[in-house]
Amino acid sequence: MIYLVLSDLHLGKGKFLKNGQLNILEDFFEDEKFAEFLEYYSSGQFYLKNVHLVLNGDILNLIQIDNDGVFSHIVDEKLSIKGIDKIYQGHPQFFDAIREFLKSPNKKVTYIIGNHDAAMAFPGAKKRLQELIGEDLCIDFELDENGVYIEHGHKYEVINTVPMKNYFLEGPNGKEILNLPWGSLFCINVLPRLRKERPYIDKVRPLNSYIRWVFFHDFVFFLRMTRTVLSYLWETNKDIYTKQNRNFKTTLKLLKQITIYPNYERKAKGVLKKKRHIHTVVMGHTHVQEWRRFPEGKYYFNTGTWNQIPTMDAGLHESNVALSYCLLDVHEKSQSLRSGALNLWQGKWRPYLGEVLTL
Numbered sequence: 001m002i003y004l005v006l007s008d009l010h011l012g013k014g015k016f017l018k019n020g021q022l023n024i025l026e027d028f029f030e031d032e033k034f035a036e037f038l039e040y041y042s043s044g045q046f047y048l049k050n051v052h053l054v055l056n057g058d059i060l061n062l063i064q065i066d067n068d069g070v071f072s073h074i075v076d077e078k079l080s081i082k083g084i085d086k087i088y089q090g091h092p093q094f095f096d097a098i099r100e101f102l103k104s105p106n107k108k109v110t111y112i113i114g115n116h117d118a119a120m121a122f123p124g125a126k127k128r129l130q131e132l133i134g135e136d137l138c139i140d141f142e143l144d145e146n147g148v149y150i151e152h153g154h155k156y157e158v159i160n161t162v163p164m165k166n167y168f169l170e171g172p173n174g175k176e177i178l179n180l181p182w183g184s185l186f187c188i189n190v191l192p193r194l195r196k197e198r199p200y201i202d203k204v205r206p207l208n209s210y211i212r213w214v215f216f217h218d219f220v221f222f223l224r225m226t227r228t229v230l231s232y233l234w235e236t237n238k239d240i241y242t243k244q245n246r247n248f249k250t251t252l253k254l255l256k257q258i259t260i261y262p263n264y265e266r267k268a269k270g271v272l273k274k275k276r277h278i279h280t281v282v283m284g285h286t287h288v289q290e291w292r293r294f295p296e297g298k299y300y301f302n303t304g305t306w307n308q309i310p311t312m313d314a315g316l317h318e319s320n321v322a323l324s325y326c327l328l329d330v331h332e333k334s335q336s337l338r339s340g341a342l343n344l345w346q347g348k349w350r351p352y353l354g355e356v357l358t359l
Contacts, residue, residue, distance in 0.1 A: 001051075001052060005056050005301070005303055006326070007112075007283075007284025007285070008304070008305035009058070009305070010027035010059075010116060010305070011027075011090070012025050014089070024199045028094075028307065033345060034093075035093055042104035042107055050107075053107070053110070054112060055109065056282065057112045057116075057117065058152065061087075063075070063116050063117075063119075064116070064188065064192065067079060067082065073180055074172065076122075076171060077124040079119075080119035081125055099134060109134070109136070110137075110139075110140065113139065114152035115161065118180070120139055121167060148330060149281050150282045153283035154285050158181075160183035162180075166179050264285075264302060269300075279297060280328060281299070282301045282326050282328075283301075284304075287307070288304060299337070309322075325343055326342055328340045
């Protein structure tokens with residue numbers, strides 16, 4: 001069995017809005033290369049092979065899809081379905097590519113739910129995506145099979161997750177709505193305002209370096225940004241649909257976690273320790289490609305993102321785009337890992353560059 005794992009594509013309403021204006025909230029511009037990627041792994045030498053595509057969270061950026069120009073943190077099933085339809089209209093080639101992939105023999109697709117696409121937990125949202133891609137599409141919060149464990153990874157951050165038992169709330173008129181964590185609320189209510197002035201603000205790595213740079217070199221914007229954030233915290237202090245996730249301790253964790261870049265190596269070790277039958281853990285969420293080999297032939301991979309990532313590194317001022325994905329070749333009977341690689345897709349003429357190979 002070959003597993004192809006990629007995450008954090010953040011599909012929005014498309015590059016251009018209906019009026020022809022550039023959509024500054026769109027992050028994904030690689031529809032054509034994604035289609036080439038799936039064509040490569042469903043034809044030629046891979047045509048008859050068992051290939052399992054795992055879309056590991058934050059594929060659809062549902063928390064930043066407006067409803068008639070309005071962004072709302074009151075997210076119900078109906079609004080989620082509308083968001084899926086808008087993303088479909090903006091990225092038809094992406095969805096066509098998955099459907100074509102599934103037409104080849106022995107191909108499977110699993111969609112793992114992340115924090116930007118938390119609304120995929122609604123039954124109606126699941127059904128709608130299956131209508132657009134295929135009834136065989138599996139949608140879940142994790143994948144655990146053949147010694148491989150895959151999850152998005154957002155649950156390890158207090159600002160980006162809520163317990164499963166509190167996943168939904170009773171909203172206006174008795175409707176079931178998402179119990180959104182602070183990170184999602186921030187993305188919905190604050191980031192669109194900030195991105196109107198600095199479209200790259202939520203992508204720069206490392207963020208704490210960028211904030212320091214803004215303080216010294218773009219101080220007027222720093223003041224506006226600070227005022228916007230503080231105003232949001234004050235305005236939502238008594239919101240009945242957000243206050244259950246809000247307290248002073250959580251706010252401090254929020255400020256810490258949005259400026260200090262997370263490292264999930266320790267979390268992967270914890271998963272491997274808890275799940276003794278697992279030999280490989282794959283996560284996303286951090287937007288950073290990384291891998292680690294642990295004792296006893298166990299591994300951790302993070303697939304990064306296909307989005308542009310501006311960097312504050314002195315030697316890398318330009319935006320970086322790395323079409324990264326994890327490829328695992330697992331023997332199904334023994335469930336042993338034959339090989340694992342963190343690859344960079346380069347297009348159909350130069351299919352991929354293997355960054356790491358494990359044997």
